[in-house]
Amino acid sequence: MFRLKKIMSLEQEQKYFPEIEMRRNNVPCWYEISLGEKAKYLQLKIHQDFIRDSKNQLGNDHLIEVLKERFNLGEFGTDFSENIGFGKIFNNEGKDEKGMIVFQAEIPKLGNITNKKCELCRGHDGLPCWNCYGTGKEITTDWNTARNFSASLTILTSYLAQPSIKTSANFPQLLTLETKTEHDQHGGSLWGVISLKLHNYINSLDTPSLNKISAPAMVASYQKMFFDASFLKRYFFAEKLENGGLALDCHGDRSGIFPDTGWHNNNEGYEFTCHNIDSPMQQIALIAGLAALHDAARKET
Numbered sequence: 001m002f003r004l005k006k007i008m009s010l011e012q013e014q015k016y017f018p019e020i021e022m023r024r025n026n027v028p029c030w031y032e033i034s035l036g037e038k039a040k041y042l043q044l045k046i047h048q049d050f051i052r053d054s055k056n057q058l059g060n061d062h063l064i065e066v067l068k069e070r071f072n073l074g075e076f077g078t079d080f081s082e083n084i085g086f087g088k089i090f091n092n093e094g095k096d097e098k099g100m101i102v103f104q105a106e107i108p109k110l111g112n113i114t115n116k117k118c119e120l121c122r123g124h125d126g127l128p129c130w131n132c133y134g135t136g137k138e139i140t141t142d143w144n145t146a147r148n149f150s151a152s153l154t155i156l157t158s159y160l161a162q163p164s165i166k167t168s169a170n171f172p173q174l175l176t177l178e179t180k181t182e183h184d185q186h187g188g189s190l191w192g193v194i195s196l197k198l199h200n201y202i203n204s205l206d207t208p209s210l211n212k213i214s215a216p217a218m219v220a221s222y223q224k225m226f227f228d229a230s231f232l233k234r235y236f237f238a239e240k241l242e243n244g245g246l247a248l249d250c251h252g253d254r255s256g257i258f259p260d261t262g263w264h265n266n267n268e269g270y271e272f273t274c275h276n277i278d279s280p281m282q283q284i285a286l287i288a289g290l291a292a293l294h295d296a297a298r299k300e301t
């Protein structure tokens with residue numbers, strides 16, 4: 001009897017694959033990726049049932065030590081009742097009215113101006129120069145802080161990808177996200193799942209309205225990391241592909257996210273993947289665009 005019970009519960013566990021199920025049906029929300037005020041913050045909102053099930057602890061992940069050593073990162077906070085992430089950058093802001101525990105991280109400032117003239121535009125203020133963001137001065141980039149932010153998301157979203165329980169949330173999971181933090185090419189890759197519900201929402205929009213939701217968040221987050229150069233607006237945009245496919249573009253070599261498999265079917269959600277996302281800055285801007293879309297869809301659906 002005990003054995004049978006055990007086998008049954010194992011089968012039950014194995015039957016819950018929410019990332020697959022959310023492509024066809026509404027699955028109770030277990031986490032949200034949301035945007036704080038004016039794209040200055042990124043929020044992970046995690047349902048209290050998920051946290052209770054995890055016994056308040058993120059658990060042991062070998063990757064934490066690997067990333068910490070590789071990029072010389074801060075101590076990783078694993079206790080959900082406190083601040084979490086490398087350097088504990090995701091602040092626990094308490095529970096919201098929907099039973100979600102809000103963890104908020106400030107999108108970091110990464111660019112610092114030096115006294116040297118920009119070698120590319122020779123110090124002409126206000127030019128659309130990627131070397132100095134129109135400041136006219138050489139700048140330095142704080143890669144350590146960028147990787148601390150990116151790697152925190154890599155660990156946290158990887159953990160959040162595997163809920164073992166259905167939460168009691170009466171609103172559905174809209175999207176999931178996973179990220180990579182590596183040196184060199186494709187080191188800022190990201191991928192995830194757009195739920196059926198979010199697919200329907202994207203389908204209800206046209207490209208200009210989709211762009212109006214996601215592009216300002218991508219630009220504002222990039223400007224928060226670097227400088228308020230207005231020319232950046234030309235490089236970030238959203239596009240609705242046929243059948244509600246989502247494309248978000250950022251600067252780079254045809255860089256952005258786009259649908260991967262299953263997106264031609266209007267009755268299903270789909271996976272998204274990315275192309276040529278090398279840096280944590282591109283990654284963070286695209287996540288801000290996704291978070292803005294998430295928040296708009298949550299309001300409307």
Ligand SMILES: [Zn+2]
Nearest residue numbers: 118121129132
């Ligand atoms: Zn310049």
